[in-house]
Amino acid sequence: MKLIHNQAEWNPLWLNHLRTNQQIGLVPTMGALHDGHLDLVKKSRSTCEVTVVSIFVNPTQFNNPEDFQKYPKTLDQDLEKLEQAGVDYVFLPTEKVMYPFPSKLKFDFGDLEHVLEGEFRPGHFNGVGIVVSKLFHLIRPQVAFFGQKDLQQVAVIKRLVDDLSFDLKLEVVPTKRESDGLAMSSRNLRLNQEERQKALILFHSLEKAKAELFSGKNWLEIQRQIESEFEHEHVAKLEYFELIHPDSFETYSSFDSSQKSSVCISAFIGEIRLIDNMPIIS
Missing domain, CATH: 3.40.50.620 (HUPs)
Structure with missing residues (x-):
């Protein structure tokens, strides 16, 4: 080298x-x-x-x-x-x-x-x-x-x-994840032990959204539910949680299985800003 x-x-x-x-x-x-x-x-x-x-x-x-x-x-x-x-x-x-x-x-x-x-x-x-x-x-x-x-x-x-x-x-x-699902990021090195555990809320929110979209739940209801869960988590502060088109980044207000889509999330865990996303329809 x-x-x-x-x-x-x-x-x-x-x-x-x-x-x-x-x-x-x-x-x-x-x-x-x-x-x-x-x-x-x-x-x-x-x-x-x-x-x-x-x-x-x-x-x-x-x-x-x-x-x-x-x-x-x-x-x-x-x-x-x-x-x-x-x-x-x-x-x-x-x-x-x-x-x-x-x-x-x-x-x-x-x-x-x-x-x-x-x-x-x-x-x-x-x-x-x-x-x-x-x-x-x-x-x-x-x-x-x-x-x-x-x-x-x-x-x-x-x-x-x-x-x-x-x-x-x-x-x-594709995104590489830790064994518990947290997306690998250089910023993870700055998380303390408690923050590292709390950071899993990003991955869990994406997983939950994907499962509930496929079960037929309304996207805006899912979005409100995730926002509510963040409000009850003192270490984590949600910045955005959106269903988007992965090329144009147009935000969707409803889910259409015939359209490409991904869910994107950004949140502060303590002082550290993390992002993640999950493809829904590729």
Whole structure:
């Protein structure tokens, strides 16, 4: 496994892989790696001849500066995991490499900016769009791998790839969960023991909603019931719980089994904001 830090180091390596017709897969991360990230690596290695993992905590996608400062950083452990996973290259840029000048460009992803993550994290998707565009230009992969847990981010990146004609394929890998169902997330490292247990309310809410939708219960009744359960849980504060179309993120007021749908949830567990989602009709 080789570490690369800038485009000058990467260019001759990329050119060599291009000449030998080897497909390059990119797994963008912000570090603090868990088995969900390693699932993306595994998918890349099974699809592509070369796998590059980037580790960069991107400041422009944090609408809360304190959240950026407290984001877990576990570089030594990350590199050990990636080496064991058989990664070929790790891209470790500094902030100066990624942002040699303050970014003045602003992305607007239309309707995706005004619902769920777009509504509650203003400016977040602009930061995602900029850093992902930079990674695509710097690494020039043929395939890029993202996790389903960040479902709205996936929708944003699909729109980015389509609208800007990036010559690559996106692969979306299902959410990896702990044995008790909690979606794996780097932010889970910040939960204390009580919060870790209480965080299961997100997964249990999604499971309950899916089961009750298929039993014929009205969606708005399910939504109100979940909101009520959160009101009685002092550690957890619900931000949103919505039935949506997984591509457009149009929110539904009723369930139609003939339409694609997912349930998305965001909640604070103590001070830690977690998100999750579950496909209902794929």
